[in-house]
Amino acid sequence: MKDRGWLRKLLFLPPVLIGAAVLAFMVANKKPPAQNPPTEETHYVRILTAKPLSLVPFVRGHGLVEPARSWNAVPQVSGPVVYVHPEFKQGAILDAGTELVRIAPDDYLLAIRQAEANIRAANARLEELEVSARNTGELLKLETESLKLKETDFARKQKLTGSGTLSQASLDNERRDLLAQRKKLLDLNNALRLNAVQSETQRAQIAVNQTQLETARLNLERTHIRMPFKGRISKADVAITQFAAAGQVLGAAYGLKTAEVNTQFPIEQFKLFLRSIEKNGITHGIDLTSLRSWIARNKLHAWIMTGLGEGSGWAGKVDRISSTIDPKARSVGVVVSADDTYDKAIVGRKPPLMKGMYVEVELRAGRLNDALLLPRSSVREGKIYIRNGEGRLEIRPIETGMMLGSFVI
DSSP: OHHHHHHHHHHHHHHHHHHHHHHHHHHHTOOOOOOOOOOOOOOOOOOOOOOOEEEOOEEEEEEEEEESOEEEEOOSSOEEEEEEOTTOSTTOEEOTTOEEEEEOOHHHHHHHHHHHHHHHHHHHHHHHHHHHHHHHHHHHHHHHHHHHHHHHHHHHHHHHHHHTSSOHHHHHHHHHHHHHHHHHHHHHHHHHHHHHHHHHHHHHHHHHHHHHHHHHHHHHHTTEEEOSSSEEEEEEOOOTTOEEOTTOOOEEEEESSEEEEEEEEEHHHHHHHHHHHGGGOOOSOOOHHHHHHHHHHTTOEEEEEOSSOTTOOEEEEEEEEEEEEETTTTEEEEEEEEEOHHHHOBTTTBOOOOTTOEEEEEEEOOOEEEEOOEEGGGEETTEEEEEOTTSOEEEEEOOOOOEETTEEO
16 A cells, blocks of 8 residues: 555656756747837927026125214313304204314413413523523633733743742732633633523423413314214214313214115125126235225126115115124125215105115126026036037036026026
8 A cells, every 4th residue: 555655656756857847948948038229218398598698797685874984072171061052963964164062261271371471481581591691602702812811921920930030929829810710711611501501401491381382272272172074963962061071972973975884795695696707806815906906897886775666776886895704694794885865865755875774785796798597497506408419418517606586697
């Protein structure tokens, strides 16, 4: 029975082996699949023909109007206030030279009279010394002649003493007289030298007194506090009878001639704006001269918009670039200015640029005549697709500048 079971199992193997051999034969003789040549993939794209255009690059920012000139009414002398201009009030517009405050001049008038009296006294003393010097000079001439006579007489008596005609005692007396005469001449010469020193000292004293007089007159002028330029009063803090101390701020004003705006531009936009005009960049370092030259070459100018409608803006010029960058707002400051806005203002239509006014500034460069204006969507990471002459797309790098809405230069 066991032999028959193994026999049945052995009868199963021949069909399996035959099937495996047939499968192996078929696989070995199977033909490879047919392969088609690769075909070029076609994409549908929108093509824009870019032509050189004439454009004016610009960038916009915002800032507050500030006066180019400001001034504090600070007295240089002290004293009670005796006069205050009736229009010396906040908001008033006053002309240059207008007297705002007057300090009591009494002390300074006395100082002038004292200095004048000191000068007169010093001049009188100098004249006295000059007269004394002339007199001493004349006396010196006489005493010099007297000395010559005494020397001659002494020489004659020496000979007489030698011959025994004159006693030695008489000769000694003559010698004493000669020495006394020489001492007179020495004293007179010393007096002249001392007189010269005293005269020089007196002249120096006169110069000091003259300086004191000029200082007193200057202090008298300083009792009048006047407007240094045509301006608007921003602060007034003084009253009649008030004591004004030197260095105390009595008021403040600002000029109307020129208004400035420290305009803040976003760094990224400002960088793109500069890139659009960088062909005329600064090549030899930055200083005041090169910066002004660069501004002139690129024809940088500004338009200051007050936000009150068409015709309310002001033409401005670029003065300088701010010394710092705002790290929080990520902005760079450019100072622009406009002149005579108060003189040219139109009531109800075109207001002047007043202190603290919030304005929008458009910074513009010279016209670009060879610029290409491309859709922003066509530029990807500094690259753009270009259709070549064969109708195929090529990827090329491109250098972009500022953005104008949905377009980029």
